[in-house]
Amino acid sequence: MRRSLLPFLFLCASIASAEVTSIGSRRELFVDKLLIDQMQGATLRLHHPEEAGIAVKFDQPWEGRFSAYITVIHNDEANKFQMYYRGNAGFKDGTSGEVTCYAESADGKTWVKPKLGLHEINGSKDNNVMLANLAPYTHNFAPFIDRRPGVPKEQRYKALAGLGGKSGGLSAFVSADGMHWQKMQDAAVITKGAFDSQNVSFWSEAEQCYVAYFRVFTAGIIDEKNWKPKGVRWVSRATSKDFLTWTDAVQMTCDQPLVDHIYISQTNPYFNAPHLYISTAARFMPGKDVLDDQAKKYLAEDTKAYPALIKDCSEAVLMTSRAGTTAYNRSFMEGFVRPGLHFRNWTSRSNYPACGLVQTGKSEMSLYVERHYGQSTALLQRFTLRLDGFASLHADYAGGEMTTKPFTFTGKALHLNLSTGAAGSVAVEIQDAEGKPLPGFTLDDCKALSYDDIDRVIGWKTGNDVSALAGKPVRLRWVLKDADVFSFRFE
Template identity: 45%
Template sequence: MKHSVSGCLLAAVLLTACVRADNPIDIGSRRELFVDNHILKHMDGVRLKLHTPQDAGKAFVLDRPWEGLGGYPTVIHYGGKFQLFYRGKTGLTNAGNPDETTCYAESTDGIHWSRPNLRLFKVHGTRKNNVILDNTFAPVCHNFAPFVDTRPGVPANQRYKALGGTFPVEWRKEPDSGGLMALVSPDGIHWKYLATKPVIDKSLHPARNCDTCQSSVFWSQHEQCYVCYVRVWKNFGKERLRPGFTGDTRWIGRTTSPDFINWKPIRFMEYTPDAFPDQLYLPNTQPYVRAPHIYVAVTARLSDHRLVITPEQAKALSVPKDAWRDTSDAIFMTSRGGFRYDRPFMSSFLRPGPGSQNWVTRCTFPVQGIVRTGPNELSFYVERDNAQPTEHIRRYTLRLDGFASVHAPYQGGEASTRSLRFQGSRLRINFATSAAGWIRCEVQDASGKPIPGFELRNCREMAGDHIDRTVTWRTSSDLSRISGQTVRLRFVMKDADLYALQFSK
């Protein structure tokens, strides 16, 4: 092996410039995940590996009369309770149709869900339901996107916020209509409008086409502003489109706001690497709960007009007309703020899987929200059997921080970081090895020379499967004498995966 212009935008530009020059990256005591190359400088015999979520079974079945063809669900974990928000829709009607409602379920563990009898609105002839927004809120119910506002000082009666609304299909003929409305709530159940007009309207869109899918919105601790990702349409020209693609491509745009009311013009996101554009149907982007400076996007990739099942199979599934003429899967990206996604993994994160029922329109659409459902477990949810009588939401799991890793094969390899500056006295890592595998770590100075006492030969070999293992050199793990200095980390590995690292006290 060989040895080897807003405050939000300004922060992202400075961070990018820092990395490109390989100046020290000040990670302080925050957790860093190996989902991109942000802190990695050199890899020899190892690679970044995207991990496959594990199917944990059905989580929630949409079988009430007012639910029907649901869509755009969101899962939130707050105050010891898991909350599920989703659209109720009785048929394949146009976006924003009055038959749409917003429904609510809750759970104590994120696994077993129940519908509270809220009795807020009369729907389908009864108040015994779990509807939190009825059709008087149309078209907000079509793509309702709630979140918990973690901004310091937010009023208790505005702890929950949401965006929702649609743009008319013929919006160019109606320049002053449509847009995303802002709503607030103290508990996620009782909602009211925050403003009487849309806070994001067509005047903020960067392209000729607006759209009506669910947005991703949150308060960013990292950027100190509200961030909203929206679906936009972008024209790449024929030379950039895959065979069979025509016209505009579904894309993702971003806007920010200091107060949730006044939003900046939407800008197109950029992608690294800059490959052929996929049809990205949903933003589904949020801060990762254990590293909020990293935004994780598990989003839907639509293969538009791609026929996989036959008309006979569609009929057997009771799929409505034209609801089987495309397919989709889920892909994985990240962002660290600003207008760029990192997408080192071009392959799918979650495939449709076996069975013709998984190859119809808008199936394998990820639910917005990735939550912790156990000491070592993350859960995210996916819409399955879309446009079918068996439509349901399915749960998938990953290990904590386990989206991706630095992976070493049996033959071994090593990875070195860029120059880092940290605060703390311990280095903790999240890793897993085989019975024959191991990991060792060396701490180097800014020039790449081993720091005495922290050489590779002095590092105690680490094997096993640990979420939070302290690295030890001989008999000590104390790094306090070099805290605040510029260092590099060198990991030598065999048959192992390194998911994350963090310096701490």
């Protein structure tokens, strides 16, 4: 007896429906393979930030060679950039010698250290110290502007800070102006972790909750009293509706083996695509001594204060995550910001990025990286990237193509952030969910783009209006030659 095919067909239809991603009008970047089905001759290429000068020198007595754990915020309401960082001229971690310092900028490029007049240091209040005598919280104070709709003015700024031991973990702080802070409650709000690091938090527009990323060790801490962690430094995540009550910590998974020490994750929503979390993380290489005798001779004075200076090295790497997930994607295992030519950057804990990517021009964004850590020349360097320019879909002169998985969108036109050579081009074919070219949107119909622009609409012989396809499962077939596509969006 012949069986009916209807149940099988319904099952296939159900599976196909589940595999269709809805992207709406959000911007998608080529930092992972969520939407990628097949590639031929095309690759995902990591792009490296370019040096753009010194942002801040840690040259004041209360700052010093161990200044670290920097946060950069764009305050769009006040039209300024704000920077918070630890000042530590050589005091033991978590002691009263550590302070939290403040700097600000009108453009994210030139920074000033205002005389805040809040705390007396060395007999004077003419300094940029925002928090003092608040150990251990000044060790790793990490603030953000809370953009949750309806947040009370007195809680506009929030922060997590603290260590283990007597402090009990991470405590929650609030402020109306980002200068004067108070605890939300006496008890720590997150207690399970290895918090001797920069532990970051933010309001997630995509998840509609607060999210925190903080230091753990992959195999835990087998002896907290004598501080004997096991495994490599890594990251856990928790969420909260009120910044006080947090879910149990969940250790992040990864699509690569967990062999790197990730000292700080600096995970934050990307301002141009807030459903995508960007981590400009620090990869720590303990015990990797690479300096020659001449470099060590130059560092002799600094190593007297910090013998471990020449025993390790580190760099910035790029990791990404999607809102609501507990997985990191590491499509690019190579260094994002390398130590570079200067021997002073091939030292322990140098090259740690600040938390916070900010837009500093129409087509430019900036990130900030510590250099010369533990040395008398300690500083923060600014780097620049093209807007959305972490990575790209790339093809060389020989050409290549990529086809996406099925997805649905909303909008009327397809906008690209792209760059081609003079002989290069980018063309797009729109297909149905099964991969069949749609009439009017075939490759032959496409008006290929040869240009460099952060926002360029692509079209076909009949025009650029794709609204008739909105809400329907489609695939995009990208055909490139000597070109990079950094992001796309329907709107």
